[in-house]
Amino acid sequence: DADVTQTPRNRITKTGKRIMLECSQTKGHDRMYWYRQDPGLGLRLIYYSFDVKDINKGEISDGYSVSRQAQAKFSLSLESAIPNQTALYFCATSTSSVKREQFFGPGTRLTVL
Amino acid sequence: GQNIDQPTEMTATEGAIVQINCTYQTSGFNGLFWYQQHAGEAPTFLSYNVLDGLEEKGRFSSFLSRSKGYSYLLLKELQMKDSASYLCAVKNDYKLSFGAGTTVTVRA
Numbered sequence: 001d002a003d004v005t006q007t008p009r010n011r012i013t014k015t016g017k018r019i020m021l022e023c024s025q026t027k028g029h030d031r032m033y034w035y036r037q038d039p040g041l042g043l044r045l046i047y048y049s050f051d052v053k054d055i056n057k058g059e060i061s062d063g064y065s066v067s068r069q070a071q072a073k074f075s076l077s078l079e080s081a082i083p084n085q086t087a088l089y090f091c092a093t094s095t096s097s098v099k100r101e102q103f104f105g106p107g108t109r110l111t112v113l
Numbered sequence: 114g115q116n117i118d119q120p121t122e123m124t125a126t127e128g129a130i131v132q133i134n135c136t137y138q139t140s141g142f143n144g145l146f147w148y149q150q151h152a153g154e155a156p157t158f159l160s161y162n163v164l165d166g167l168e169e170k171g172r173f174s175s176f177l178s179r180s181k182g183y184s185y186l187l188l189k190e191l192q193m194k195d196s197a198s199y200l201c202a203v204k205n206d207y208k209l210s211f212g213a214g215t216t217v218t219v220r221a
Contacts (some may be wrong), residue, residue: 008144031207040121042200042213043156050207058208090155098143098207099163 003027004105006091012111013107015080019078021108031094032074033102034058034066036087043090049074050096115139117212119201124218125191133186133215135201143204147175147186150198150214159199160186191219 004025010040013019023032031090034046035058047066057068062086065077078085091103116138127132137145144163148156162168162177162184174187188195198214 033209040213042117043202043209043211045208045210048208088153091123098204099161100145101158102209104157106155107153109153 004061004091004093004103004110006089006105008108009106010109012113013081014113015082015104017081017089019081019110021076021089021091023074023076024106025072025093025103026092027103028071029093029103030071030096032068033092034064034074034076034088034096035090035092036060036085038087038088039105045078078110078112083112086110086112114209115203115205115210117201117203117210119199119212119215121213123215124220127191127193127219127221129190129191131191131217133188133201133217135184135212137182137184137201137203137212139182139203139205139210141205142179143206144173145177145184146202146204146209147184147209148171148200148202150200152197156200179184186211188217193219193221 007022033048035043039042049068067075091105094102119135147159150156160175167176172189177184196219198216200214201212202209
């Protein structure tokens with residue numbers, strides 16, 4: 001089955017460390033997104049990309065950067081992790097049709113000590 | 114800006130009906146999505162409304178009124194496996210803005 005995968009699934013790190021979360025998809029979708037989810041706050045968009053040469057900031061991009069290495073790969077980096085970046089991170093993909101839903105990966109649970 | 118409101122929690126009995134309301138005030142509108150999310154898992158798509166009215170899909174139905182900035186998700190014949198969070202999301206300019214989610218607990 002075409003799928004969205006994320007690695008790692010769980011990560012515990014220390015304040016100040018650099019962390020990279022990776023997302024791969026076999027759906028052939030052009031568009032990819034990174035969200036974080038915190039209890040009581042819902043999903044918030046960090047960055048999104050509509051194709052390999054397109055990168056856009058979402059509502060909470062400070063402290064994060066992304067790289068779209070290929071159509072199928074979109075990685076999220078925390079250059080210097082801090083405790084309030086502890087959250088559940090989801091990657092998602094979609095086609096270019098405005099009517100179509102986004103498909104989410106299984107998530108990465110990140111804890112920054 | 115985007116403002117999407119839905120109740121935090123709801124409890125219902127197995128076999129009953131529950132209605133989850135969502136109100137929104139957003140700077141644009143290209144459609145409203147409902148997702149289901151079990152604890153610790155990825156959100157999965159349930160329904161999409163772009164025109165006013167009711168969309169029915171088996172036990173789940175979703176309603177939209179664009180003039181009122183209002184939607185609801187109706188879950189019928191509740192089953193224990195329906196215990197989950199339900200996320201309302203508004204699409205604007207190809208981006209989704211999510212509400213905080215409604216946790217539904219189904220009791221036997």
